[in-house]
Amino acid sequence: MxxxxxxxxxxxxxxxxxxxxxxxxxxxxxVKKFSNCKAMNKVYKGGVAKTKSTKNKGGKTKFKPFVSKALYNANKTKDRDKDYIACER
The missing domain is CATH 1.20.5 (Single alpha-helices involved in coiled-coils or other helix-helix interfaces)
Incomplete structure (x- = not known):
């Protein structure tokens, strides 16, 4: 026991x-800076959002993004459509 x-x-x-x-x-x-979206999506399936109230402009997604302002700022070059969600899926 x-x-x-x-x-x-x-x-x-x-x-x-x-x-x-x-x-x-x-x-x-x-915070970790990812080399590309594939590497980020292995850790954060839905990508990384800047705030919890951020809305996706790119259409329907499968996964909910992880919310972190610091992580988003470190990887904001991966946000192609400028909707404050990097690498959304």
Missing amino acids: KKISMVLLSLSLVLGFSFSTLDVAEAKGE
Whole structure:
């Protein structure tokens, strides 16, 4: 019983730290600049939007974009239609 509880505790700590690293990196200003949309869509399927109220001008999309002003600003050259969503799909 002790072994199982230690394994579960360790697993929850590892998962907790792995999910919080993205927020910490954005807070420090360390955002990833992607080389192209294919690389960005591997991480963010719907692309990256500047604000949550941003609307897509390019038509219907399959996925909802991830919202991050800092990440969008680092990759705004990938926003071809200038609708404040980079690499939308």
